[in-house]
Structures are given as structure tokens and as C-alpha cells.
Amino acid sequence: MPVGPYGALLDAVRGVRWPARRAVPQGAPGAHQARSRGMAPEFAEYRPYRQGDDPKRLDWKLLARSDRAFIRLAPDHATLGTTFIVDAGASMDFPAAEANKWTLAKRLTVGLAAAAHSGSDPVGASIVSGFTAQRLEARTRRGVVGEIARALDAVRLTGSPALASHVTLSAPRCVVITDCLGDLPELRHAMARHVVRGGEAYLLHVVSRLELEPTRGAVLATDPRDPTVRRSLTSVTRDAYRERFDAFRTEVARSMRADGVQVHEVTDDAPVDVLVRRIARPAGSEAPR
Amino acid sequence: MSFLAPFMMVAGVAAALAVVALHLLTTRRPPAVMLPTARFVPESDVRAVARASRPNDLLVLALRALAVLAVGAAFAQPVPDAPGPQVRTVVALEWTTAISDIEGARASAKQYLARGNALVLFDTAARELSPSALDTLSPPSPLLRRAALSPMFVRALDAGARIARGADSVRLVVLTGVSANGLDAATEPWRAAWPGRVEVIALDVRPDTLAFPTLEVTGLLPDDPLLPALDAVRSTRDAPRDAPRGNGAPGAGGTDATHAAYGAHAVRLIRASTSAADVAWVREVPGAVLLLWPATAPSADSAREGSIDPRADTVIAAGVVALDGGAAVSLVAPLMRRLVPDGRAVARWRDGTPAVTEQVSGRGCVRHVGVGIPAAGDLTLRPPFAHFLDAMLAPCGGTRSAVLPDAALPWLSADGPLADGPRLAATSATSSPLTKWLLLIALVMLVAEQMARRRRAEVA
Numbered sequence: 001m002p003v004g005p006y007g008a009l010l011d012a013v014r015g016v017r018w019p020a021r022r023a024v025p026q027g028a029p030g031a032h033q034a035r036s037r038g039m040a041p042e043f044a045e046y047r048p049y050r051q052g053d054d055p056k057r058l059d060w061k062l063l064a065r066s067d068r069a070f071i072r073l074a075p076d077h078a079t080l081g082t083t084f085i086v087d088a089g090a091s092m093d094f095p096a097a098e099a100n101k102w103t104l105a106k107r108l109t110v111g112l113a114a115a116a117h118s119g120s121d122p123v124g125a126s127i128v129s130g131f132t133a134q135r136l137e138a139r140t141r142r143g144v145v146g147e148i149a150r151a152l153d154a155v156r157l158t159g160s161p162a163l164a165s166h167v168t169l170s171a172p173r174c175v176v177i178t179d180c181l182g183d184l185p186e187l188r189h190a191m192a193r194h195v196v197r198g199g200e201a202y203l204l205h206v207v208s209r210l211e212l213e214p215t216r217g218a219v220l221a222t223d224p225r226d227p228t229v230r231r232s233l234t235s236v237t238r239d240a241y242r243e244r245f246d247a248f249r250t251e252v253a254r255s256m257r258a259d260g261v262q263v264h265e266v267t268d269d270a271p272v273d274v275l276v277r278r279i280a281r282p283a284g285s286e287a288p289r
Numbered sequence: 290m291s292f293l294a295p296f297m298m299v300a301g302v303a304a305a306l307a308v309v310a311l312h313l314l315t316t317r318r319p320p321a322v323m324l325p326t327a328r329f330v331p332e333s334d335v336r337a338v339a340r341a342s343r344p345n346d347l348l349v350l351a352l353r354a355l356a357v358l359a360v361g362a363a364f365a366q367p368v369p370d371a372p373g374p375q376v377r378t379v380v381a382l383e384w385t386t387a388i389s390d391i392e393g394a395r396a397s398a399k400q401y402l403a404r405g406n407a408l409v410l411f412d413t414a415a416r417e418l419s420p421s422a423l424d425t426l427s428p429p430s431p432l433l434r435r436a437a438l439s440p441m442f443v444r445a446l447d448a449g450a451r452i453a454r455g456a457d458s459v460r461l462v463v464l465t466g467v468s469a470n471g472l473d474a475a476t477e478p479w480r481a482a483w484p485g486r487v488e489v490i491a492l493d494v495r496p497d498t499l500a501f502p503t504l505e506v507t508g509l510l511p512d513d514p515l516l517p518a519l520d521a522v523r524s525t526r527d528a529p530r531d532a533p534r535g536n537g538a539p540g541a542g543g544t545d546a547t548h549a550a551y552g553a554h555a556v557r558l559i560r561a562s563t564s565a566a567d568v569a570w571v572r573e574v575p576g577a578v579l580l581l582w583p584a585t586a587p588s589a590d591s592a593r594e595g596s597i598d599p600r601a602d603t604v605i606a607a608g609v610v611a612l613d614g615g616a617a618v619s620l621v622a623p624l625m626r627r628l629v630p631d632g633r634a635v636a637r638w639r640d641g642t643p644a645v646t647e648q649v650s651g652r653g654c655v656r657h658v659g660v661g662i663p664a665a666g667d668l669t670l671r672p673p674f675a676h677f678l679d680a681m682l683a684p685c686g687g688t689r690s691a692v693l694p695d696a697a698l699p700w701l702s703a704d705g706p707l708a709d710g711p712r713l714a715a716t717s718a719t720s721s722p723l724t725k726w727l728l729l730i731a732l733v734m735l736v737a738e739q740m741a742r743r744r745r746a747e748v749a
Contacts, residue, residue, distance in 0.1 A: 181325055214466065221323075222323055223328055226328075229328055231327050237333055241329050250519070
């Protein structure tokens with residue numbers, strides 16, 4: 001698989017599995033525990049025979065001993081499709097250095113896609129910029145991670161994209177990678193609906209270290225999504241800016257978690273493989289926050 | 290080049306440095322940077338105080354700094370240094386007829402004069418001359434007999450302050466014959482104002498005679514009120530004298546030999562009309578005094594001709610006559626005021642108008658007396674009138690007292706350092722000729738600065 005600059009990352013996350021946080025709907029056989037019961041050799045439970053059941057699934061030995069008809073059930077496993085919705089807006093191209101929010105978003109997408117694909121899950125992506133959206137359907141075939149990586153590398157960051165509509169078309173596991181500076185209210189509603197429908201929703205809130213700690217000195221801060229927003233960031237306004245931004249991030253995390261969304265705030269100076277392992281950690285094994 | 294107010298130059302330099310500092314700390318729009326989270330910055334003025342590490346707009350900065358420096362220099366009043374040696378001299382030369390050897394005094398003064406020095410001539414007044422003018426200076430007027438030191442010190446201070454710029458020290462050399470009536474109450478304070486020692490070079494002075502002047506009287510009436518006074522004066526002197534000649538004819542008065550023998554000056558008192566011989570006499574005899582003191586009462590014709598002071602169309606009851614030299618003599622009598630021609634005032638009425646004037650005439654002088662003596666009364670017998678008559682019979686230019694010895698004036702030429710040049714220069718009240726040009730330069734700089742700013746704004 002030609003993975004280009006992602007080779008080291010893929011090596012670092014090799015062997016990482018990304019289990020579903022709860023039983024997945026019945027589907028193609030996969031690595032995730034399904035809600036349905038199947039006919040696998042391992043025993044799980046009995047269920048009384050109901051008209052219409054396949055007589056082959058009767059436990060004849062039990063019927064002979066107890067004269068009761070039971071169906072022998074076994075646990076079922078299914079795949080969990082994963083769709084990455086990547087914000088390719090202009091605000092993701094920050095800072096201008098090579099290691100910026102967009103680089104982090106790309107590497108997170110590839111790393112998590114590799115982790116999901118290693119469990120035979122279909123993975124796809126919707127890369128949404130201000131004027132275009134490139135949609136890659138979730139697939140299990142080999143090379144899909146490379147396709148996603150190439151699509152990410154080819155995209156041009158512009159405008160302020162709307163991500164909410166892509167959540168509706170997402171696979172059961174929906175991973176939104178964004179800086180939350182776009183259509184946040186709509187995105188929140190869409191992800192809440194996705195959770196209600198039984199899907200899993202992840203919000204990876206990408207934050208730059210320079211957004212947390214702006215450079216010293218007086219600058220005229222201009223919003224790349226909306227150039228009409230120009231504010232004077234000085235020593236007088238810097239503290240107020242930090243307070244507002246901290247409050248914003250806290251509110252995003254609180255409201256999303258309240259809707260059942262898994263929220264992870266990731267900064268552009270953190271090692272991506274560590275972030276991938278933390279995000280893909282099975283439910284119930286999170287470190288205390 | 291020196292400054293009259295150097296602290297203003299220091300202030301100007303400090304202000305220019307402040308301008309440079311403020312140029313680095315300016316309120317301007319800070320550099321724009323992309324920040325996706327800009328929406329979380331509170332809204333405020335988009336301008337902010339920014340500090341630049343390197344000054345921009347060097348032309349504007351230079352124009353501002355130069356304008357401030359020019360204003361500071363203008364108020365500091367730069368004055369170019371006077372050319373000359375480090376030690377310069379102010380030569381004060383008494384230029385009166387009392388100096389017996391006027392050419393010797395001129396030569397003495399010349400040996401002190403060099404490039405950068407100043408020359409002050411003084412009698413009862415003082416004036417500064419170019420040192421080169423000393424060679425062509427005409428002899429003093431016969432009326433200039435007395436000298437006063439106070440005006441000399443005033444003018445010497447001005448001249449010293451002028452030449453002191455660029456000099457380490459200034460010396461003051463005074464060539465004079467100091468007499469008692471050359472001093473007044475202001476002399477000692479003005480001497481103290483000169484910040485250094487004074488070198489007094491004593492000149493030989495032709496002494497005033499103590500003898501009674503050689504006197505001729507013309508037109509004296511038999512009952513002339515002056516007769517008793519003249520007799521009283523004569524009786525107090527043992528000097529030979531001439532008897533009054535009657536009927537206005539020139540008598541056998543004193544000769545030049547007589548004058549030389551007694552050192553006396555010749556006085557011809559005219560109580561009637563002046564003759565051509567009198568005029569010729571006063572023009573030819575050195576130091577001769579032609580005293581015109583009409584004795585007749587004013588007629589109606591003379592009143593019409595205007596010889597009577599219109600302010601005294603009636604005889605005044607009392608008059609005060611102040612004599613030149615400060616000695617006031619009060620004559621209380623019904624004096625008749627007559628108009629006198631312009632000239633050096635020897636005596637004045639109480640209201641300040643001249644009562645007695647004298648004019649130069651040839652080698653002598655003509656003294657006009659406008660004080661009419663009443664025919665009746667004892668005015669001429671009283672001591673004040675005797676003093677008044679002495680003043681009328683004084684030599685041309687007034688009397689001059691004897692030369693004072695150096696020991697009598699220790700404060701005048703006390704030992705000490707020469708006057709400090711910068712200190713003396715600081716006493717000058719002259720304004721700098723460069724001030725208006727510097728202010729003009731500052732104005733031009735400010736206009737150019739406005740134009741440069743406007744052009745920069747247009748480019749921006």
C-alpha cells in the first residue's frame with residue numbers, strides 16, 4: 001500500500017484495534033460483537049422454539065432428555081462501518097507551519113482508518129471544504145486507507161464547510177474531525193441524531209497550540225473563515241480571549257458528551273500514534289479524566 | 290559659537306531624543322495575522338500601541354528631529370564668537386580738554402588696542418568707537434572738560450560683553466585723570482558690576498585755576514544789581530583783575546601772558562549788546578568765555594520778538610536754579626525768565642528748562658544766561674547767588690576738581706583676576722541674529738514633515 005508520509009504512523013499503530021463501544025447491529029461478520037445471536041459453534045444461550053424457526057437449529061439432545069424444544073444460540077459478530085468526516089475549511093490551515101491542524105487531522109484520519117480497517121471494518125471518508133466535498137464510501141477492500149490518504153493530500157482548504165449533512169450519510173461509526181469553528185449547532189444536532197439511531201459518534205476537536213497560547217505582541221487577528229472579523233489581540237485583550245476560548249471548548253465538550261458523543265480534544269503538538277491509541281481504547285478502559 | 294541660553298539647547302536635544310523614542314512607540318494598526326479563533330478576541334479599537342525595533346519613515350523622523358533641534362537652538366540663541374586672542378582688552382579713554390596731552394593719551398590708548406579689543410571714549414557721556422577710528426579722532430570740544438566714570442563703566446560692560454564671546458578673560462584699562470566730581474553715587478555699584486580688576490592709567494590733567502578768572506565786563510550799568518556780587522567775588526580773591534569797562538568799549542583786559550601766569554581763563558561779561566569784537570575775541574582766545582547776561586529789563590518789543598519766555602510773561606516770585614554737576618542752588622527772588630538758545634545746559638529752572646546754556650565758539654565758548662536779576666533786593670548779596678556767579682564765571686565745560694590719588698579709590702583698581710570671559714558674555718542682553726533663521730528653518734521642516742506624511746498616506 002503506497003502510504004507516502006504516513007508510513008511511520010501506520011507502523012506505529014500496527015496492531016491497534018478499534019472496538020465498538022457497544023454491540024453493533026447485525027451485519028457482515030466482523031470483529032465486533034453484534035446485537036443478534038447466530039449459529040456459531042460456541043454456546044451462548046437457549047431460546048424456546050418458535051414457529052418458523054429452522055428445525056435444524058433445534059437442540060435435539062435436549063429435546064430428547066426434557067421433551068422441550070429449544071433453539072441453541074451463539075454470540076454473533078459483525079463489522080462496524082466507519083466514516084471519517086474531515087473538516088477541510090480554511091481555519092484548519094493554521095498555523096502556516098508544516099505541523100498544523102490540517103496535518104494533525106490528516107494523520108489522525110489515516111491512523112484511525114488503519115486501526116478500523118485492521119479489524120476488517122469498512123472505512124470511508126467525507127472530506128469537506130468550503131466549496132467541494134469528496135466522499136469515499138466505506139469499504140473493506142485493501143488499499144482503502146491509501147485512497148483516503150491520497151484524497152486528504154489532494155484537498156485544498158477553503159471556506160467554511162457544512163459538516164452536518166455528511167453525518168446523516170455516515171456509516172454507523174461516525175468520526176468528525178474538525179476545529180468546531182463552522183456549523184457547530186447543526187453538527188451537534190446531526191451527531192445527536194446519529195447516536196439516537198444507534199450509531200457511534202466521535203468528535204475530534206482539533207486545536208492548535210498557537211490558538212491556546214497566541215504569540216506575544218500586538219496583532220490584528222483575522223478570521224480566515226470570515227475575513228471581516230478582525231480583532232486587535234493585545235496584552236489587554238489576550239486574557240479575555242483565553243477565557244472565552246476555554247469556555248467555548250468546555251461547552252463544546254460538555255454538550256456533545258451530553259448527547260452521547262465521544263469527544264476528544266487533540267492539539268497539533270501531540271504525537272498522533274498516542275492519540276490514535278487513546279481514541280481507539282475500548283470502552284471502560286479510559287484513564288480517569 | 291556659544292549660546293546665550295545653553296540649557297535650551299540641552300532641552301532641544303532631549304526633546305529630539307524624545308521624538309525618536311515616540312517614533313518607535315506609535316499608535317498604529319498592528320500587523321494582521323490569521324487566527325481561526327479571532328472571534329473569541331473581545332472587540333476593541335483595531336489600533337494599538339506597537340513598538341518598532343527599527344524606525345520606519347526615516348525622512349519624517351529626520352524632519353521632526355531637525356525641527357525640534359532647530360527650535361531648541363533658536364531659543365538657546367547661538368552667538369558667533371568674536372575674533373581675537375584669548376585675553377582681550379576694553380580700553381576706556383577719557384577724551385576731554387582737561388587732558389593736558391591729548392596726543393599722548395591717544396598714543397597710550399593705541400598701545401593697548403589690538404585685534405578683538407574695544408575702545409570706549411568718555412567724558413560726561415560714553416560711546417564705543419572702532420579702535421581704528423582712534424587715529425582720526427578730532428580733538429575734544431572745548432565744552433568737554435569733565436568726565437564721569439559711571440557712564441564709562443556702563444559702556445565698558447556692553448563692549449566687554451560683546452568681545453568676551455570666545456575669550457577666556459577680558460581686561461579693562463581706563464586712561465583718565467580721576468577727579469572728585471567724576472564720581473557719583475552710581476560709580477561704585479557700576480564698578481562692582483565689572484567682574485574683574487580694573488587697570489587705571491592716570492593721565493596728566495590740566496588743572497583748573499583756583500585764581501579768579503580774567504574778567505572783563507561790558508555794559509555794566511551804574512546801578513547794576515550785579516555790581517555788589519562782582520565786588521564781593523573780587524574781594525575774596527587776591528588775583529589781579531581788570532576793572533569793568535564802561536560804555537561797552539573793549540578795555541585793556543588780561544593778556545595771554547596774564548592767563549599763563551595765573552593759569553586763569555578769560556571771561557568777558559556782556560550786560561549790553563554783543564559786538565563783533567566780542568565774537569572775534571571769544572573765537573581766538575583759548576578757553577575764553579563770553580558771558581551774555583543782558584541787564585536791561587525786557588521791553589515790549591523784546592516781548593513781541595519772543596525773547597521773553599512766554600511761560601514767564603510775568604515775573605515769577607521764586608525760582609530754583611540747579612547747576613550742572615548736581616550742585617543745586619536755589620535763588621528765591623522775582624527772577625525774569627529769558628529764552629536761551631540751545632546748547633549745553635549749565636543751569637536749569639525748576640521745571641527743567643535750561644536757564645543757562647553754553648555753546649562752542651571758536652576756541653572758546655559763549656554762555657547765555659536767561660536769569661534776569663531784579664534791580665531791587667538783596668539777592669546778589671546772598672551766598673547762593675555767589676555760588677551761582679561762580680558757576681557763571683567757570684571755564685568752558687564747567688569746573689573740574691583736582692585729580693584724586695590712587696589711594697583715595699582702593700575699590701576702583703583693586704587687585705584681582707581679570708574678568709571671566711564667559712561670565713562677562715552672559716551679562717549681554719543682545720539677542721542672537723540667528724534666532725529668526727533657526728525658527729524659519731524649524732517652520733520649513735515642519736511643513737516638509739506634513740508633506741512627507743501626506744505623501745506617505747497617499748502611497749499607503
